Amino acid sequence: MVYKDCEIISNKEIAQGIYELCFVSAQIAEAAEPGQFVHVKIGKGLDPLLRRPISICKADAGQGVISLVYQVVGRGTKVLTEYGPGEVLDVMGPLGKGFPVIEGKCAVIGGGIGNAPLLELASRLRSCDAYLGFRSQGYKVEEFNACCSQVQLASDDGTTGAKGFVTALFDSLKQYDAVYTCGPKPMMRRVKEMCKRDGVKCYISVEERMGCGVGACLVCACKTQAADGSLHYSKACKDGPVFDAEEVMLDE
């Protein structure tokens, strides 16, 4: 696990309000599993105080480069857009439990900024279809095209692919050995239901507000169900962010 200042190579807007930031870290690129995240300190001062969790979009072990794709939603991500090449970013990572890479035919189903964490995974799966939903403008579509057998697109306003929800792009998921999903909760809930109906293994990446990011403070609680049916709060940062769909509740 790394904790240090990493040099930024680029930080550019790739779709409206969505940026890609690339930084150098041979160690993180080497160690990263798809679905893991880094915990980033934005700004030097006491405000914003907390680090921000951002998923690893792409880890290029050959070049020693990590790519993050982030959406500007609040103060932290706004300040992050002001970083330029040559500046350093204070990064901890890779953190959390990522997606298990399964042999066989798989699908990744993403929504909004939740498409980003699926790219590294898609590139490592031997056989993968991608269903990507966007608000309007798409991003990283060519890169999904380059590593997936089939890519289908949807957007809320019809700018990218079909107009409507990404979950309307398929009726059944039966053809897959595993499905991976990341995005808005209602979308993931729908994917979870469909996988359950079709008897397909499903992995979900959750988002919870975080403090430490390493498993020490218990603020990132995510409701999970154990094999015996009992409910618990797991740590999204350490036990997740990726959970088996059978396990994660998605109800709060």
Next chain:
Amino acid sequence: MSNMAVDIAGIRMKNPVMTASGTYGFGREYGEYFDLSLLGGIVVKGLTLKPREGNKPPRIAETPAGILNSVGLQNPGVEYFLENELPFLRKHDVAVIANIAGNTEEEYCAMTEKLGASVDGIELNISCPNVKEGGVAFGTRPESVYRITQRVKACCKVPLIVKLSPNVTDIREIALSAEEGGADALSLINTLLGMAIDIRTRRPILSNIVGGLSGPAVKPVAVRMVWQVAQAVKIPIIGMGGITTWEDAVEFILAGADAVSVGTANFGNPFAPVEIAGGLKAYLEANEIGAIGDIKGKVMI
């Protein structure tokens, strides 16, 4: 060479820097970043008699230079701690303090008995703002502070630290009650009760509605309270609340603390407690101060 060692009512530590309960789990996670033996002490996550799942998320809200948390004492229970977490901590040369919280005086005593002499000290958490029963209810009235301290002290085999709530009108009164009840040391402050509202949804950010404020935002309140308590009592004081740098630690010691605890600062910088210990040592040496104790309470009024 300045002497960094401190003795808090019999708890001997190689340096005065500890980590605050609830921000440091049981040490394992941060132990991946550095050798925990570099710390003076570790105060573990608040324990209860039975495992607790804690409050619904969201449990954290960021506020200017601070955070609100409403974890609600999620923990695996005192027995699990003894069997599965303490042995790991014991592999390190570091003082281990168990922080305990209960719903009744009997629960506090039962936990104290179970812990016996397995830890170096017990911190009585009567100041958690995030649980409905117990917790802070014990910590805000002088009579109940006196009573619970006395009862737990009677069955406590190790030094007893009473952790004070800042959510009171006069902290000196509470501190004195704990001292009279038999506390061996005091620690302060726990979090300040606060609230944050999302103006877009008009809902509180925390699902518990209110939570405990910590981090740099609370530091001036904490320094003031440590100073006031130091005037009032004779027992040692562990100061905390927003400590992020060694300069902050010096400020608490000048106000009257014998040792300090680092909480929220760990989230930003996992090395914070180690850097604070290093900075304190350099400060003592640069100023030719023989020992930490030499500057305790030396604020010039």
